[in-house]
Amino acid sequence: MQEVRITSGPHGYLSSCPHLDSTCPTCGQFFLLQDTVRQLTQHLQELSNRLLAAEQRIGRVEECDCQKSCQVNGSVHADGATWQIGCDICSCVHGEVKCHPVECPELSCKHPVNKSGDCCQSCLKHCLFYGQFYDHGEQVTIKKCVECQCDDGSMKCVRTDPETNCPRLTCPPEQQFSVPDHCCKFCPGPNTFPELFTDSISATPFTPIGLTPVFQNHKVEKKNN
Template identity: 35%
Template sequence: KAILWSLITLLQNGVLPYNTQQFHMQLPHAQAQAVWQLFVERNVGIELEVFQQKQSHMALFSVFSDGSHRELLFSIESSARTNQLFLKFRTQKGSIKTYTLSAPLSDGKWHRIIFALSGDQIQLSENCHQLVSKLDFDLHFQQEPHLHMFIGEKNHHRKQSQGHMREFSADAGNPTFEKCPSLDLTLASPVVTSVEETSTTTQLPLLYAQTTFASELAERKDSLRDQTAFNQILEHIAFVEDQVKHWGAVIRSYDLRLKTVELHQRGCQIDGRIISFGQKQQNLLNCTECQCSSSGEVFCAAIGCPHLMCEHPIKRFGQCCPECGKECLYNGEYYPNGHEFWPKTCVRCTCQDGRMECQFHQTHECQKLDCYHQETPPNQCCPVCAGEDFCEQKNPCHENAECSNSKYGPKCTCKPGFFGNGTLCYDIDECLWDESAREQLGGCKTGTVCINLPGSFKCDCLPGFRKLDDRNCLDVIRV
């Protein structure tokens, strides 16, 4: 379980900005051992939120061994005087290795600091800006049966620590990418490392007694000075490499975007003619159309038509899309075009585009049937086969229709994305939907151009946009 303390109630006098009360907490033994075990397992994330007074230096999180000489094992310190964070840990040789990182700690704002250790990889970020992420093979964390772990600086000399902390958490795993999904990887300045040869001792007070620190600096060997200078050169090289990688990625991103825009501007070539992205070219002789997609692909199919709600649309001569025929008036009642009914025995009437045509049938004209079950529907003259698999015997439906068996014959229904009477089906052009229809039926929306397909459609992104989902595209240039 995560170890999480909200320090607001514990440090009521140290939360408000510019209040100079100290903050400090020593973790109980059980919790300290639980957190340190995460360090030993090389799988720990430390998260702090601090506010620091100007010209102040604080120890945010520190761990010491127990014994006559309390040795520093790990610490995160911050300085508003120099605007720097210090990450310190003990190496296998007993030396203290320090990472010095630049961060704007004196800006009078709260700062969320996240440290993560995963194997030999260390990562430290401040307000979702990555300060360091690298492999370090000097890391050394071993079991410590007795240790002291502090949140905030131990005030041994009763000097007031000018700073405030309102959240601290420690848990397994790396919380960086959960808390910072858009982590800024650009390094503003190089990382400086240094190594202190002697083991750092303390008496629970401040992290290191100033006299001890001064003597350690004086006793540092020439070889360590050379090693520190060499490490600094390596850090500068790593910084330059990171910058080259970052700007290389930026350039590649803009190059890809430029090529995409150029592709949009080129359009598509159809029959020796260039048409722009989203444009259609229709052939009214065979009622087909071709449309240019954003990828440069050309989609050709039958011309899509507005969706008509009538059951029997008719296509007039010289037109590619049908229309609803005229209604018929019969005995004071209106009937839609194509409607067929039997008003009297052996009399069949059909509405033909505003004109009702009725025919009288005679029984001797009936065809001979070879089926076992035969019935004569109401008012009809001739018997028909009943309960047969009409779709299997003879399917009269259009290729874009589905056949189902009714009692007296097959029933044809146009498939989704098409309309008509089933024996003739037309493609619905979903790109002709108005805004209300797009909202209700799920048409193309923000940053897209609609491409009509047989029985369906797809939404292509406009130049400079990136696909968000099947119906929306995001303006990546503004983002």
């Protein structure tokens, strides 16, 4: 019976078999080498990620010369940022603040309004009155001493009292005359009469006091403020 001896170490088998080929690794050596390669690959990936992050940071630092922030009233705005101050649109362009007014849309109504807090005018609701549409703010006289005005979709009418709302006339009562669709009476005269009715009626001018005025082609449809 041969003597059995156990030899430890990575190449312990060479003590018993000195003529064997020692260039081929054992299983233990192969597993050790495989684990070492895996660790090196992991370290290489970590280094690649850190290098990429460093390159990105360096790129941002190199761009600092052209991307300058803007400071407005204690607030810092990045280059290219846009914000609104009141009715102005402002932007940061390479460290310089540039502003321009808010662009308002074109309106089709006759009487646009300025709402509190809005930068642009807006149109209010129309009024449908006796089959006809009226813009907000538009006035119409429906009959003598009654005048109506469109107010955001609602037609509001006011009756004028000739005794309290008409101006006091200086001519005698027999010289005072009325005009169709006008609540107040007037005194004849060369100066006041044409100025009062040039836009609304066609009248035959006259100068002598006491003559009854004659109106032709009278037409009062509506009034625009």
